[in-house]
């Protein structure tokens with residue numbers, strides 16, 4: 581029952597409220613970013629659908645893009661109503677080049693990341709089943725966040741997050757290199773810390789659900805525990821993921837052109853400022869429809 585209420589509220593919001601709010605905010609929000617080049621925001625064509633050479637176990641749809649991410653993609657000369665914020669990996673030959681760009685925007689961002697690392701926070705990927713209890717604790721740790729009220733604070737049950745593991749589980753490589761879902765978390769060592777009956781000896785304090793759809797990766801769900809946000813665990817998580825992407829060594833990130841995290845029109849000014857300091861910029865993403 582609670583999930584149905586949440587789905588109805590979100591459906592009304594996405595269909596009726598968000599497009600109007602977006603129109604009202606667009607000009608002001610885009611003015612927060614420096615213009616780069618003639619055509620701005622730049623248009624980037626992306627492949628996202630299941631391709632002919634995807635392995636049989638690939639779960640991507642060959643014809644349509646599913647879920648909330650469709651709101652950020654334009655198709656057939658119909659631009660999206662939102663302006664996606666992305667990091668265009670083509671702009672950065674190395675992670676050092678990306679960090680140098682970030683430093684120009686804010687000299688304080690990367691030192692905050694180093695400080696979080698010195699405090700013992702560590703970012704890495706994890707199987708969701710291993711940390712269902714911690715993810716639930718993060719999601720229900722605050723009533724209000726940068727994007728508004730958090731319905732999950734009142735409605736979310738443990739089983740809505742996932743099925744908790746009942747024995748130790750290892751991370752497994754997804755079947756398709758170009759279409760996958762992967763969870764990354766920020767952890768802090770805590771001997772004896774358990775998830776149900778399974779002792780994991782570390783606590784997850786922030787997470788992101790990464791969804792790779794062909795040429796881009798979507799930050800589909802990004803959240804930190806209210807007790808740890810002041811230690812900059814979100815910045816640590818983002819910059820460790822960027823390092824992984826820009827090192828370009830893992831076959832799972834080969835061919836990734838962009839990282840997408842919401843739109844310029846969404847959330848408060850503070851959230852957009854955070855994204856700008858994290859290296860995100862406005863762009864137009866256009867879906868290439870043939871596979």
Ligand SMILES: [Zn+2]
Pocket residue numbers: 630631634635638639640756757758759
């Ligand atoms: Zn695939």
